[in-house]
Amino acid sequence: MTIDAQQQETFTIGEVAERTGLSVHALRYYERQDLLVGPVQRTSGGRRIYTAVDIDWLQICVKLRESGMPLADLARFAALVRQGSGNEDERLKLLDEHRQHIEAQIHALEECRALIEWKVGVYSKHLRAGTATGLWDPGHGP
Template sequence: MQTPGTTSLSIAEAAEHTGLTAHTLRYYERDGLLLESVERSTSGHRRYTERDLTWIQLITRLRSTGMPIRDVRRYAALVRAGDGNEAERLALLKAHRERVEVQLAEVTGHLRAIDVKIGIYEGKLENIG
């Protein structure tokens, strides 16, 4: 149940707040990516709390940085299980961080190559004008 003063958003409001679609939010819940079942109003409609939104923001970041769904699901299961598995959570996040750092280095290299080409064209245009 909601405690007094906590936010409760409809699925449409949660979708707007998170930048995800309602379909994606339902998928996250159905696929076991959320920490707990989303609360329901007396009419049966989903009601998202600040805690839900904070967690959705984290898993969105994990997905946006390339973490596979299976790893997000595993991480969520570990968090749901509670204390005692912090070493496994840490290992999962560190492994993901390493993959992100490799991707970031690759993208940085690509960006540098683009900057070189931009410099060439800017130089040519400066010489023309």
């Protein structure tokens, strides 16, 4: 399929929901919140029709939301993209700040994982040794 044919192919809201993992309700919400980079086209009967470009953008939105980007930041990013060229530095700043936030979350989760791994090791050691009864039980004396 050529790029022109791909861009001209249209999809129903149900097909877009299936391809993006968003519900039909979420797609309508994204549209109302101006999270899309272009207006959703409609058939003469008023039904929404989407393009491959819309799906690509929505898949980016899904990943940004899954990574914890607030809707306000996503809306700002979409607005910048809609404005066209000339604001790439603002887009980069927004994405870089989000990346830094994610890296801080990953670091915090790695610290949590290390503590849990240590705790699992302690419990495993005591269970193998038969000394786990009362382990960290505030009602059980030393």
